[in-house]
Amino acid sequence: MTSEGAADIVDQDVFGGVDSHTDTVHVAVISDNGGHLAxxxxxxxxxGYAAALAFLTAHGRVIxxxxxxxxSYGAGFTRTARSHGHQVIEVNRPDKAERRRTGxxxxxxxxAAARAALSGRATSSPKDDTVGGIRALHNTARSAVKARTAALNQIGQVLVTAPEAIRSKYGQLKGTDRTEALARLRPAGDALHTAVLTALKSLARRVKELTAEHETLTRALDAEVTTHNPGLRATYGVGPDTAAQLLITAGGNPERMRTEASFAALCGAAPVPASSGRTNRHRLSRGGDRTANSALYRIALVRMSGDVRTRAYVTRQVAAGRTKKEIIRMLKRAIAREMFRCLTTTLNIPGIADLRPLRxxxxxxxxxxxQHFGVWPTTISRLERGLSRDDDLAHAYRDWLRAA
Incomplete structure (x- = not known):
């Protein structure tokens, strides 16, 4: 190749595409008019990542x-490319119709990934690594809950077919009482009784260990979430698990979400058009991140149970003839709007450290x-310890203490 040809290659604008796997990444380069280069x-x-970036830059200016x-598999390449100043765009895998057509x-x-970046069909920036620790703790805590549930279900299944003496003694117990009783077992009797009791004891101890593990992980997760976004964690109805899920969905760089409507759509809480002919209507989105949608649902249930404003809103909507399912849908959309503000802006959290010493x-x-405020003592205790947030109650509580 002549020096003039090499100069032309260096001066041209190119776009890259990466298909990532466990052990390899396949990198493609196209020109700014969509032509395949290499x-x-x-x-x-x-x-390998360094060689891939050198391969891209050898064909021109990487736009x-x-x-x-x-x-997932492309996290390592993404991290390396961004550290070298390249713009990385998150690309969804091709849909089934396109794969059937093109192979x-x-x-x-x-x-296909390179063309998506060129055409503008893909525009999202990838999530950064600041929520990587929260994601790891959250996934591990949820897996502990799943394993604990599996062990509890297995205990019930073993008791169904256990000998009558064992079933009558332990089958009537529920929850923690059953787990504690089975964990203290000393298997004895004939071969069948010994085997069944040994299995039940092992499962009960597994439940206790997983419960303790989940509590430890939840405390660590709560600390990470509170440090990362104290305003989100302090919002009414948002616990460690729901806050972590929303942070994972949004990513550590929430500026990638341009509007609260886009966040609602990401969480599957935005209505989508379902009109045809003379019919003009909307339906609930069934897409988006369903785990984030579940987090919004749990926040809605907590607020319907204990938040005064939400209970008043539900009462008004019931009087207007709406069903509980419709009301929850409306609440999730409103909560998504509030969560977007918590994720994208810095909120000042009123201090509560003075409440308990003053009392x-x-x-x-x-x-x-x-008794004075008409709430449960647990509500005041959680408010003092910062486990739940109620700014109006905190202000009224502080004024009452100062006047007492």
């Missing part, structure tokens, strides 16, 4: 790189405070 495969190692799987292979998928200095019990 593709190659590289290992998912530091040296953007579309990567499939930026938060499926690593080069095909890599070129104790005046020898006032939790029961007295609860």
């Amino acid at each position: 593709d190659a495969e590289f290992a998912t190692t530091t040296a 953007a790189v579309g990567v499939e799987g930026t938060s 499926k292979s690593d080069p095909i998928d890599a070129y 104790q200095a005046k020898n006032i019990t939790l029961t007295t405070v609860a």
